[in-house]
Amino acid sequence: MGKKHVIPGFGMTLGTTVSFLCLLILIPLASILARSFQMSAQEFMALITRPNVAQAFRTSIGCSLIAALINTGFGFILAWTLVKYEFPGKALMDGMIELPLAMPTAVAGITLTKLYSDQGMFGKALGRLGIKVSYTRLGIIVAMVFVGIPFVVRSVQPVLEKLSPCYEEAAAMLGASKLYIVRRVLLPELLPALLTGFGLALSRGIGEYGSVIYISGNSAKEGTQVVSYVIMQKLNAGNVDYEGAAAIALVLLLVSFFMLLVINLLQRFTSQRTKF
Amino acid sequence: MKRKILIGISFLFFIWMLVCPLIEVLYRSLKDGLAVYLKAVTAPNTLSALRVTLIAVVFAVAVNTFFGICAAWLLTKFEFRGKHVLATLIDLPFSVSPVIAGLSYIMTFGRMGWAAPLVKWVNEALGTDIALVFSVPGVVLATIFVTFPFVSRELIPVMNMQGSGEEEAAAMLGAGGFTIFRRVTLPNIRFALLYGMILCGARAFGEFGAVYAVSRARGRTFTLPLEIDALYMAGSADSITQAFAVSSLLVLAALAMLVLKHIVLRKSPAGNKK
Amino acid sequence: MRKKISRGLVLVLAVCMLTGTAGCGTKQEKNALEITNVSYDPTRELYASYNELFKKYYEEKTGQQVTISQSHGGSGSQARSVVEGNDADVVTLALAHDITLIEEAGLIEPGWLSEFDRNSSPYTSTIVFLVRKGNEKQIRDWEDLTKDGVGVITPDPKSSGGACWNFLAAWHYADRLYGGDEAQMRQFVHDLYQNVLVMDSGARGATTTFVENGQGDVLIAWENEALLTVKEYPDDYEIVTPSVSILAEPSVAIVDENVEKNGTAELAKDYLEYLYSEEAQQLIGENFYRPSDEKVLSQFGDVFDLSVNLCSIDDFGGWDQAYADFFTDDAIFDQIME
Structure with a gap:
């Protein structure tokens, strides 16, 4: 603090960033959250600890964690394959990674539900194995994997592209084992990007609405209601309950903010380690 | 061996997760023949939705690219107190449920929002009639909200890896901020920037929840995803086919982005390899 | 080469900004009519x-x-x-x-x-059942929906106004069946909602689940929706009008x-x-x-079953009263779902 920055642009970028952030994001969010403070603390606690609300949080967080883990694994493999190898169909694969983003979430949800219902292509096959996907939590995970995959691939890919293969080559020439190369050379470089991808996929999953509501079946009994659905229940029900919706939204925001903060801190930790 | 396995896994996942849903959409959109398809994609409501969608995408990409570069510069080149909170706040819109995003604009600029008198006052002063919700500007705002962190999120890891050495050297040699960015930083981050813009654009094309909250007039303020939903919810077998036909437009948009990316890549043979 | 790309990117950005502003400029003129x-x-x-x-x-x-x-x-x-x-x-x-x-x-x-x-x-409607052709489960009236093995599709009353009518119609039937014995009425709707396979967020979503995805044996639907589905797929579905329903x-x-x-x-x-x-x-x-x-x-006597006994929302003391009694948090609907 207080020391002069060598690189110019601190004032300008700080000004732009903070004003955009406030005008477009923070002020609108603050006005919705102000609504939730119109509730008393007791009402607030009673609402948040209601069985269906608590269950929705468990479902959203649990399913999105699993989906983000699956995505991190497969996303890394996809990104690796796309960067390191040449093979037929590569351009097509590369281009279609963004498909889940461009497909409207409602269409994605409807299509996935159909594919995985007991009448659909995958659903029939899985049904024979006794696995039910549509209208269960497994379906929620499938939908979240679908919407989350581009984030991991597109976070890891640029870093992999920047990563010069000469590190690996040098290490291999020096006689390092494969595992050693991955652990000591690649992982430290890639970890921040993997974390970013994981974090993005996770937070996309926690708030997801459109693609999940069709495949989940929204049963309180089965625990397949997600938090966004419970918020919409409050807004669409016979008597609109803005305060209730805002209160649940506030908790959802805090959960996401906390998770993102943890990931950002982890990222700082890992990227500092790689700086020489 | 490792190569084959990895490519194999990638293909399996790719076909299972991405190709099958895509084929389902295309199959259903062409089920009733090309004539039905063409009629669906050239319907007045579809064209109007396409126009609104393009406006929203262009604005979202432009605003977020500018913002993203500023934010990434700020967060990677400087150390200051509150940096990590700021970084997290920038990511916040991303984890805000789209449902909440739309509602937050309504609560601010809508009829019962606290900023409604402010909007009215500005309109009266300027003699205009601009509404910030249930209108095209509202759609643009909601789209910017949900795509806000995309570009900065792509730039930050790459710029972190890059370090600030080159920029510091350029600054010491007396280069101005914009020159440093254009001549030193941009060439290093151009792929990440492009990825970010593509992600941002793709997400803007497909956004449903947030836009739905602020857009209710079909044929005027509807975007393509809303039009698809309206067609699908119309319930008849014909309109469901039409819904999938319009969806295929969005898939084509994604493919157009692929082409765009390839053109850029071809122009830089050196940058492509390493 | 690198410079060219950078310049290209700047150009793309500039074009984006320009078309963006132009797009805003062409705001549609207000038509008086x-x-x-x-x-x-x-x-x-x-x-x-x-x-x-x-x-x-x-x-x-x-x-x-x-x-x-x-x-x-x-x-x-x-x-x-x-x-x-x-x-x-x-x-x-x-x-x-x-x-x-x-x-x-x-x-x-x-x-x-x-x-x-x-x-x-200017128009009214009511609640009926849509079943698959042949009506394999022999669904004739509300009572049949509570039987074991019958899969019911109806939307979530906590999120869809229309779904509340489905619930109230069932409640009304139970009221007549048990002569107002509330414990038995609760048991009746409890059994019915235990049979619900998928509870969509809205009426149209429920129709999709039943028609497109083939879930369940019976859809509790608006009469107009059900008639529309039968018109669309005359060989696949038929309508069953219960003895008692509700007038919307x-x-x-x-x-x-x-x-x-x-x-x-x-x-x-x-x-x-x-x-x-x-x-x-x-x-x-x-x-x-x-x-x-x-x-x-x-x-339209051949289209609508005009003999069905219809109750109205007034029988529940008006909508506000009905909503408070049945659908707010911890009211009857939440209790029977536990």
Whole structure:
């Protein structure tokens, strides 16, 4: 603090960033959250600890964690394959990674539900194995994997592209084992990007609405209601309950903010380690 | 061996997760023949939705690219107190449920929002009639909200890896901020920037929840995803086919982005390899 | 080479900015004769054809052309959007209660319910069962929905206004069956909702689950939705009318504050009044809503089962009372679901 920055642009970028952030994001969010403070603390606690609300949080967080883990694994493999190898169909694969983003979430949800219902292509096959996907939590995970995959691939890919293969080559020439190369050379470089991808996929999953509501079946009994659905229940029900919706939204925001903060801190930790 | 396995896994996942849903959409959109398809994609409501969608995408990409570069510069080149909170706040819109995003604009600029008198006052002063919700500007705002962190999120890891050495050297040699960015930083981050813009654009094309909250007039303020939903919810077998036909437009948009990316890549043979 | 790309990117950005601004500049000019009708989900087909009829009528009458823009969605969320600033000239919603919500926000003057004939309800509908062809599970009445092994599809009353009617109709049946013994009535609806396989967020979603994804044996549906599905797939589905059901009276109203601002008061009044004309009533019947004009309704005796015993929301003490008794947090619906 207080020391002069060598690189110019601190004032300008700080000004732009903070004003955009406030005008477009923070002020609108603050006005919705102000609504939730119109509730008393007791009402607030009673609402948040209601069985269906608590269950929705468990479902959203649990399913999105699993989906983000699956995505991190497969996303890394996809990104690796796309960067390191040449093979037929590569351009097509590369281009279609963004498909889940461009497909409207409602269409994605409807299509996935159909594919995985007991009448659909995958659903029939899985049904024979006794696995039910549509209208269960497994379906929620499938939908979240679908919407989350581009984030991991597109976070890891640029870093992999920047990563010069000469590190690996040098290490291999020096006689390092494969595992050693991955652990000591690649992982430290890639970890921040993997974390970013994981974090993005996770937070996309926690708030997801459109693609999940069709495949989940929204049963309180089965625990397949997600938090966004419970918020919409409050807004669409016979008597609109803005305060209730805002209160649940506030908790959802805090959960996401906390998770993102943890990931950002982890990222700082890992990227500092790689700086020489 | 490792190569084959990895490519194999990638293909399996790719076909299972991405190709099958895509084929389902295309199959259903062409089920009733090309004539039905063409009629669906050239319907007045579809064209109007396409126009609104393009406006929203262009604005979202432009605003977020500018913002993203500023934010990434700020967060990677400087150390200051509150940096990590700021970084997290920038990511916040991303984890805000789209449902909440739309509602937050309504609560601010809508009829019962606290900023409604402010909007009215500005309109009266300027003699205009601009509404910030249930209108095209509202759609643009909601789209910017949900795509806000995309570009900065792509730039930050790459710029972190890059370090600030080159920029510091350029600054010491007396280069101005914009020159440093254009001549030193941009060439290093151009792929990440492009990825970010593509992600941002793709997400803007497909956004449903947030836009739905602020857009209710079909044929005027509807975007393509809303039009698809309206067609699908119309319930008849014909309109469901039409819904999938319009969806295929969005898939084509994604493919157009692929082409765009390839053109850029071809122009830089050196940058492509390493 | 690198420089070229950088320059290219800057150029792309500049073009984006420019087209963006241009796009904003071409804001559509306001047409004086344009009205917005904010309605709910199942009326899409009805208003698509009614708007054509009205345009023709209005042009013949005044020589002026009208543009009508339609908005559809869940009834509750549509009402909410008008309160939040959606510029509706007229609202045609599923429940009088939803319009009351707009009235309470000060947009509609009190007394709207008597502004048009028959409590401002130009058409009515009711709840029926849609079953798969052949009716394998032998579903005849509400009681059959509580039997083991019957898969029921109905939307979530906590999120869809329409779904509340399904629940209330079942409750009404149980009331008659058990002569008002509440413990037995609760058990009855409990058993029924235990059979619900998928609880979608809205009526249209439930129809999709039942029709497109093939879930369940019976869909509890609006009569007009069910008739529409049977018309669309005559070989796959049939309708079962239960002995007891509930009468839904969708209401229409002019949004006074908005028409004043838009200068469309006359047009809006014409638009809603014309719904009661014979041609429009005929059209309403063809779109499977029950026309409120009895003469026209009797012509549709082969379409609607007019013998069904209908209760109304007044039997539950009005909508507000019913909602508080059954659907708020921890009310009867939550209790039976536990």
